[in-house]
Amino acid sequence: MKNKAIYVFLIILIIAGAIVYTVKGLNKELNYSNRQQFEISAASTFDVSKVETIAKEVLSNRNVKVQKVERFNNALEIISTEISEDEKQNIINKVNEEYNETISNENINIISVPETRVKDILMPYILPIIITLTAVLLYFVLVYSKLGLKSVIFKGIAMPVLILLSYYSIIVILRIPFGRITNCIAVALYLLSIGTLAVCFQNKKEELIINIKNEDEKENDE
Amino acid sequence: MKNNKLKLFTEILVILVIVLISFVGIYTQKENRMENQVKEYQYSKDLDGYREVLLEVTKEESNNEDELESSDTASENKENNSENEDNEDNEDNAEDENKEETDSKNNYENYINSKKIIEKRLNLLGAQDYTISQNTENGAIYLQLPEDQETDHLLSNLLQIGKLEIKDSEDTSKVYVNNDNLKNVSTLYNSDTNGTIVYLKFEFNKEGKKTLKELSTGEYKTNPEETKDENEESEENEETNTVEAKAEVDSDESDETENETSSDENKEEKKDTQKKIILSIDENQLITTSFDDPIENGALNLSMNKATTDADSINNTLKSASTISSILKSGTMPLEYEIKQNSYIQTDINNDQLNKIYITLGAIFGISIIILIFKFKTKGIIAVIANIGFLALYLLVIRYTNVVVSLEAIFTGAIIVAINYLIVIDFLKMQENTKLINIFKSQIMKVMPIVLIAIVFSFVKATKLSTCGMFLFWGILVSMIYNYVLTRDMLIGKEVNIDEK
Structure with missing residues (x-):
C-alpha cells in the first residue's frame, strides 16, 4: 500500500513536471541559454570578481557572468542574456576607470550565442543509460528471478526511470537553473537507484535462502 | 594479542603514509623551489x-541576399511606369517573394544540414x-x-x-x-x-x-x-x-x-x-x-x-x-x-564552487563517520581510519591511471566512497559464525550491477560518462582489494574462518 502511494505520488509529480515543461520550458543556466557576450583585453591583469561587480551594476536584473579568456589573465569575457551597445560602452568605461586603462570600444563586437537545445545536452547520456539499464535488468532477471520475475522486471525498470523523471520534474517545477551540475546529480541518482535495488534484491534473496534452509531443517527434525 | 596490536599499529601507520602522500604530497627541492612529486589530476573541460x-x-550568402534586394528595388522602379508594367511587376514581386521564401527555407535547411555535418565530423575526428x-x-x-x-x-x-x-x-x-x-x-x-x-x-x-x-x-x-x-x-x-x-x-x-x-x-x-x-x-x-x-x-x-x-x-x-x-x-x-x-576560455567553475561541492560531500562523509564511531565504538574508529585510507588510495590511483576528473566523476567518486562505507559496515556487523567467503559473495552480487555500468560507461565516447565509468571501475577494484587485504585484517583479524567449507 505504502509503495503504491509512493508510485502514484511520483507519477503525479512527473505529469506536473511535463505540463510545466510544455508551458514554460526549462530555466537554463546562462551557459545553455541565448546570450550575448563581448571580450575585453588590456595590459593589466583583471580581477574577475571586480569586473563582475561592475558588469552586474550596469546590466541590472539580468544574469551576468564574467570568465577569463586565454591564460594570461588580461582578457575577460562578459556574458549576459542581453547587452546593448550603450551598456557595453558603459562597462568598458568603468573598467577603464577601475584599472586606469584605455580600452577602446571599437573592434569590440557583441556576439550573440544561440541557446543549446535540451536534446543536445541530454543526448550523450540517453543511449548509455538505456544500454546500462538493459544490461542491469538482464542481470537482475538472471540472478533474482526466484523473487518473482514480474516484480524484478517492474522494479528494475520503474525505480531508476521514476527517480530520474521525478528529479527532472522537480527541477522544472521549482525553476531550479538547469546547468552542468544538474546532469551530474542525475547520474549519481541513477547509480544510487541501481545500487539500492541490487542491495534490496540481494538481501531478499539471502532471506529467502535462509527461510528455505530453516524450513528444510524443520522438516528434517520432524 | 601483542602481535595483533603491533600489526594493527603497523597497518594504521601504512594508512597514515598513504593519506599524507595523497592529500599532502611528496615535496623535493628542484631549482630553489619545492616541487610536488605526486602526479597532478587531469581535468575535463568543465573544470579546466x-x-x-x-x-x-x-559573406557570399549576404551577396546573394543583396542581389535579391537589388532585384526588388529594380522591380519597384518598374511599378512607376504603365499599368501593364505594374501588373507584370506585381507578378514579378510575387515571384520574388516566393523565391525569397524558398531561399529562406533552403537556407534554413542548409543551416540545419551544416550543423549535422559538423557534428558528424566532430565525432569522426x-x-x-x-x-x-x-x-x-x-x-x-x-x-x-x-x-x-x-x-x-x-x-x-x-x-x-x-x-x-x-x-x-x-x-x-x-x-x-x-x-x-x-x-x-x-x-x-x-x-x-x-x-x-x-x-x-x-x-x-x-x-x-x-x-x-x-x-x-x-x-x-x-x-x-x-x-x-x-x-x-x-x-x-x-x-x-x-x-x-x-x-x-x-x-x-x-x-x-x-x-x-x-x-x-x-x-x-x-x-x-x-x-x-x-x-x-x-x-x-x-x-x-x-x-x-x-x-x-x-x-x-x-x-x-x-x-x-x-x-x-x-x-x-x-x-x-x-x-x-x-x-x-x-x-x-x-x-x-x-x-x-x-x-x-578558462573554466568558470572556480575553486570556491568546487570547495562548496567538496564541503557538502565532506559533511555527509563526516556525519557517516560520526555514526560509525557512536555505533561501533573502538571498531568504529578503526573503520573510520580504514575509510579515510581507502579514499586516499583511491585518489592516488585516479591520478596515476590518468583518469580525467569531470564534474560527473566527482559525484561518482562520492558513490564509490558510499559503497566502500557499506562494505566496511558489513565487516563490522559480521557475526562470529559467519563465513567471510559468504560476505564476499554477497558484496560481489550487490556491486555487480555497478560493475556492469562501469564497463559500459568506460567505452562511451562522451568524456562525461567515460570518466564516470573509469572512476567506478577503479573505485570498485581498489575497494575490494583494499578492504579484503587491509580493512578485514584490521577489523576481524584471524578470528574468522576464511575457508569455503
Missing part, C-alpha cells in the same frame, strides 16, 4: 577550460565532450571544445567543404563522379621491404562503379605506348643517373638523336592525346592520371606517400588520410563557414 569557437556563414548550438536565423554555430593537442587540427579541418570530383583534366566542367557516388572512404596501409605506403581507398556505389568502369576502359584508358613511356618515366624517377647517362650516349649520334627527337615528338603528340582524369577534393588536385587497368570493383586506391620506414612520417600520413576520410564520409557542406571567434 575549453576552446570557444563561433562559426558564421561566409574524435572530438569528445563538445557542446554545439546554432542560431537558425543566420546559421551561426557556437562550439565549445576541450582544449588539447588536437583542437587546432580539428578546427582546421572542420569547415572543409568536402567536395570530391573525378573530372576531365582538360575540360574540368565534365565531372564524372562526385560525392553522390561515394559509398565509403577508408585508410589502408601496405608494408613491404621498401617501407610502408598509406592509401586512401575510395569505394563507389553502383552508379559510380559503372562510371569508373566506363572511364577506365574507354577514352581514359592508358595507351600502351604511353604505358611504356610512363614506365620509362617511372624508371627515370627512380634512377635519374641511368637516364642521364643514356642522354649523353644519344647526343653523340646525331642521326639517332634526330630519330629519337622525332620519336620523342611522336611520343609527345601521343601524350597530348592521352586523356586523363583529375581526382580533386575541394578543387585541390590529388592526382591526374589515366587508367592502366580497368576498374571493375568500383574502388580506387590513392597512395598518400612514397614507401618509407620513418615511423613519424607514416603516422602523420595516416593521420592526414584519416582526416580526409572523415571529412568525405561526413558529407559535403552546403554552405561555407568561417571562424569568427576562436578563444580559450
Whole structure:
C-alpha cells in the first residue's frame, strides 16, 4: 500500500513536471541559454570578481557572468542574456576607470550565442543509460528471478526511470537553473537507484535462502 | 594479542603514509623551489577550460541576399511606369517573394544540414565532450571544445567543404563522379621491404562503379605506348643517373638523336592525346592520371606517400588520410563557414564552487563517520581510519591511471566512497559464525550491477560518462582489494574462518 502511494505520488509529480515543461520550458543556466557576450583585453591583469561587480551594476536584473579568456589573465569575457551597445560602452568605461586603462570600444563586437537545445545536452547520456539499464535488468532477471520475475522486471525498470523523471520534474517545477551540475546529480541518482535495488534484491534473496534452509531443517527434525 | 596490536599499529601507520602522500604530497627541492612529486589530476573541460569557437556563414550568402534586394528595388522602379508594367511587376514581386521564401527555407535547411555535418565530423575526428548550438536565423554555430593537442587540427579541418570530383583534366566542367557516388572512404596501409605506403581507398556505389568502369576502359584508358613511356618515366624517377647517362650516349649520334627527337615528338603528340582524369577534393588536385587497368570493383586506391620506414612520417600520413576520410564520409557542406571567434576560455567553475561541492560531500562523509564511531565504538574508529585510507588510495590511483576528473566523476567518486562505507559496515556487523567467503559473495552480487555500468560507461565516447565509468571501475577494484587485504585484517583479524567449507 505504502509503495503504491509512493508510485502514484511520483507519477503525479512527473505529469506536473511535463505540463510545466510544455508551458514554460526549462530555466537554463546562462551557459545553455541565448546570450550575448563581448571580450575585453588590456595590459593589466583583471580581477574577475571586480569586473563582475561592475558588469552586474550596469546590466541590472539580468544574469551576468564574467570568465577569463586565454591564460594570461588580461582578457575577460562578459556574458549576459542581453547587452546593448550603450551598456557595453558603459562597462568598458568603468573598467577603464577601475584599472586606469584605455580600452577602446571599437573592434569590440557583441556576439550573440544561440541557446543549446535540451536534446543536445541530454543526448550523450540517453543511449548509455538505456544500454546500462538493459544490461542491469538482464542481470537482475538472471540472478533474482526466484523473487518473482514480474516484480524484478517492474522494479528494475520503474525505480531508476521514476527517480530520474521525478528529479527532472522537480527541477522544472521549482525553476531550479538547469546547468552542468544538474546532469551530474542525475547520474549519481541513477547509480544510487541501481545500487539500492541490487542491495534490496540481494538481501531478499539471502532471506529467502535462509527461510528455505530453516524450513528444510524443520522438516528434517520432524 | 601483542602481535595483533603491533600489526594493527603497523597497518594504521601504512594508512597514515598513504593519506599524507595523497592529500599532502611528496615535496623535493628542484631549482630553489619545492616541487610536488605526486602526479597532478587531469581535468575535463568543465573544470579546466575549453576552446570557444563561433562559426558564421561566409559573406557570399549576404551577396546573394543583396542581389535579391537589388532585384526588388529594380522591380519597384518598374511599378512607376504603365499599368501593364505594374501588373507584370506585381507578378514579378510575387515571384520574388516566393523565391525569397524558398531561399529562406533552403537556407534554413542548409543551416540545419551544416550543423549535422559538423557534428558528424566532430565525432569522426574524435572530438569528445563538445557542446554545439546554432542560431537558425543566420546559421551561426557556437562550439565549445576541450582544449588539447588536437583542437587546432580539428578546427582546421572542420569547415572543409568536402567536395570530391573525378573530372576531365582538360575540360574540368565534365565531372564524372562526385560525392553522390561515394559509398565509403577508408585508410589502408601496405608494408613491404621498401617501407610502408598509406592509401586512401575510395569505394563507389553502383552508379559510380559503372562510371569508373566506363572511364577506365574507354577514352581514359592508358595507351600502351604511353604505358611504356610512363614506365620509362617511372624508371627515370627512380634512377635519374641511368637516364642521364643514356642522354649523353644519344647526343653523340646525331642521326639517332634526330630519330629519337622525332620519336620523342611522336611520343609527345601521343601524350597530348592521352586523356586523363583529375581526382580533386575541394578543387585541390590529388592526382591526374589515366587508367592502366580497368576498374571493375568500383574502388580506387590513392597512395598518400612514397614507401618509407620513418615511423613519424607514416603516422602523420595516416593521420592526414584519416582526416580526409572523415571529412568525405561526413558529407559535403552546403554552405561555407568561417571562424569568427576562436578563444580559450578558462573554466568558470572556480575553486570556491568546487570547495562548496567538496564541503557538502565532506559533511555527509563526516556525519557517516560520526555514526560509525557512536555505533561501533573502538571498531568504529578503526573503520573510520580504514575509510579515510581507502579514499586516499583511491585518489592516488585516479591520478596515476590518468583518469580525467569531470564534474560527473566527482559525484561518482562520492558513490564509490558510499559503497566502500557499506562494505566496511558489513565487516563490522559480521557475526562470529559467519563465513567471510559468504560476505564476499554477497558484496560481489550487490556491486555487480555497478560493475556492469562501469564497463559500459568506460567505452562511451562522451568524456562525461567515460570518466564516470573509469572512476567506478577503479573505485570498485581498489575497494575490494583494499578492504579484503587491509580493512578485514584490521577489523576481524584471524578470528574468522576464511575457508569455503
